[in-house]
Amino acid sequence: MxxxxxxxxxxxxxxxxxxxxxxxxxxxxxxxxxxxxxxxxxxxxxxxxxxxxxxxxxxxxxxNEIRLGLPSKGRMASDTLDLLKDCQLSVRQVNTRQYVAEIPQLSNLEVWFQRPKDIVRKLVSGDLDLGIVGLDTVTEYGQGDEDLILVHDALDYGGCRLSLAIPKYGIFENINSLRELAQMPQWTSEKPLRVATGFSYMARKFMRENGLKHVSFSTADGALEAAPAMGIADAIVDLVSSGTTLRENNLKEIEGGVILESQAVLVASRKSLIHRKGVLDTTHEILERLEAHLRAIGQLMVTANMRGSSAEEVAERLLSHTSLSGLQGPTISPVFCKSDGRVAADYYAIVICVPKKLLYKSVQQLRAIGGSGVLISPLTYIFDEETPRWCELLSTLGL
Ligand SMILES: Nc1ncnc2c1ncn2[C@@H]1O[C@H](COP(=O)(O)OP(=O)(O)OP(=O)(O)O)[C@@H](O)[C@H]1O
Ligand SMILES: O=P(O)(O)OC[C@H]1O[C@H](OP(=O)(O)OP(=O)(O)O)[C@H](O)[C@@H]1O
Ligand SMILES: [Mg+2]
Structure with missing residues (x-):
């Protein structure tokens, strides 16, 4: 019963x-x-x-089902769904108040929408096998649990840092580093440095490791930046992204005060990867798609025509500029034309991938060595033979 x-x-x-x-x-x-x-x-x-x-x-x-936890709310929720969609892994949710969904491309996989901290807790308790959350949440709620494995540590969104911040005014006016903060005579066992944070585990560990002995902690779930001005705390440990919230509340970060650089990560339970049927294969597929997509978004495909006497001679000209060498090297194909009844290749079509941030420089270099008709197209995926993160995962698992 x-x-x-x-x-x-x-x-x-x-x-x-x-x-x-x-x-x-x-x-x-x-x-x-x-x-x-x-x-x-x-x-x-x-x-x-x-x-x-x-x-x-x-x-x-x-x-038997494999379970992937995704953030149900907050700023990570929609970015996570967007990333999966870009990897052709769209999540099909019947309605937004339903906490379970599926990804049709991945059979036997259930998506469970949970609060980020609960995703980590449920990975640890074995109720989820995989999850996507911020590294800050994994570190805080995973508390060093060896069952948690970072499968992909840089999903390229949710970028922020966990930082110690103090007021710009009063006794902190001339304090600009963690060392100076630790050396302030004010902190004693009777009157410790009062820190407000939602990240008690990491904040305590950081203070301990950095020789701040007299510290007390209080917790709050949001708007922590108000605590010093309200007289509730001397310092805060919270996430910072643009720095606007700190600035608007007269707070400052200090040298040596960054506890963790964070972004969205794919995390898995070691036990699930090893023991639950299908988890490793599904993780491989998700990882491959993520890697292929994330690699591609930083690159553009450039095609151009170049006059030349042979493919090798065109290749030499291209390879004399490192930004034109492509991922493995340029692809060069002859363009055949018929003139005076004769078929000949006076032009070569070249195809290379260039990093987005080097695009204009690459186009200038291409033109300088005789490139014309330059076409630029976005790339959707770059699949390599094997992803380095997959090899790392296998070695972490001892497989
Ligand atoms: N200002 C920020 N800029 C970028 N990413 C952030 C920022 N603040 C938080 N994040 C990332 O997004 C994750 C979720 O933060 P979010 O504020 O949406 O939820 P939360 O703070 O856990 O929930 P709530 O604010 O409702 O209590 C964080 O764990 C972190 O990884
Ligand atoms: O450096 P910034 O770009 O200003 O971002 C930092 C702020 O963002 C987060 O708060 P959030 O918006 O999640 O509100 P919360 O305090 O309710 O969690 C974080 O807790 C900071 O307060
Ligand atoms: Mg928040």
């Missing part, structure tokens, strides 16, 4: 308010897919209660 049934028996005045089956994409036996959480209203209780079915916990351990 489930805990839920027991609950109803022991609380006869309970009436079911909602019972949600959380996995419409289930491909396994219905008994495995009983809802994990449901809400009941009970006349003896002021607020709804959440009941966890322990049998389900056991069954979840036996599940």
């Amino acid at each position: 489930s805990v839920a049934n027991l609950f109803f028996q022991q609380c006869p005045f309970a009436s079911v308010a909602s019972l949600s089956t959380l996995s419409p994409f289930s491909r396994s036996a219905p008994s495995l897919r009983v809802s994990v959480k449901f809400t009941v209203s009970c006349s003896s209780l002021a607020s709804p209660v959440t009941v966890l079915d322990r049998n389900v916990e056991k069954k979840v351990a036996e599940r």
Whole structure:
């Protein structure tokens, strides 16, 4: 008998308010897919209660589906969906209040929308196999757990840093480094440096490792930058991106005060990768698509015509400029024309990939060595023989 049934028996005045089956994409036996959480209203209780079915916990351990956790809210949510879409891994969600979805290209995979911190917690508890969140969240809530493996550490969005910041005014006016902060005579065991943060694990570790002995911590979930002006804290440890929030609140970062540089990452459970059927293959496919896409967005494909006496001679001219050497080297093909009844190749078509930031320089160089009719096209994917991150993952797993 489930805990839920027991609950109803022991609380006869309970009436079911909602019972949600959380996995419409289930491909396994219905008994495995009983809802994990449901809400009941009970006349003896002021607020709804959440009941966890322990049998389900056991069954979840036996599940066959692969689970990917994605941020359900906040600034990471839509960027994550956009990235997956760009990798041809569009997430199909029936409606936005449903927390489970699928990616049709990846069979046997369930997408679960969760708060970023819960994604990390659920990876650790074995309820998710893969997740996409900020590195800051992985580090804070993973707390060095060796089961968490960074499969891709640079998804190129959600860039920010976790930083220690202090007021620009008062006793901090001339304090500009962590060393100076640590040496201030004000901090004693009776009157420690008061730090407000939502990142207690990392902040404590950082202070310890940097010799700040007299520190106390308070937590808040948002608008931390207000704490010093409100007199609640002397310093804060929070995420910084543009620096506007710090500036607008009269706070400053200090030398040596960056705790972590963060961006979105793909993280996996080591146990799942090794033991759950299909997780490694699915991870390989996701990783390949991510790598191919992320590599391509930094590059453009350039085609041009060049007059020359042979493909080798054109290649020599191109290779004399490093920014025209392409990924492995230029592709050069003869362009055949017929003149005076004779077929000859006086021109060669060249194809190279150039980094976006070097585009204009490359075009100038191409022109300087006789290039004409230069065409630029965006690249969608660059698939290499094997991705370096995949080889790293296999070696981390000892495979
Ligand atoms: N200012 C920022 N610029 C860029 N990325 C950020 C910024 N702040 C946070 N992030 C990244 O986005 C992730 C989610 O942040 P977000 O503010 O959306 O959620 P949250 O702070 O956990 O939730 P909430 O603010 O609702 O409590 C962070 O863990 C971090 O990786
Ligand atoms: O350097 P900036 O570009 O100004 O960004 C930094 C701010 O962004 C985040 O807050 P968020 O917007 O998530 O609000 P929150 O405090 O409610 O989490 C972070 O906690 C900082 O307050
Ligand atoms: Mg926030």
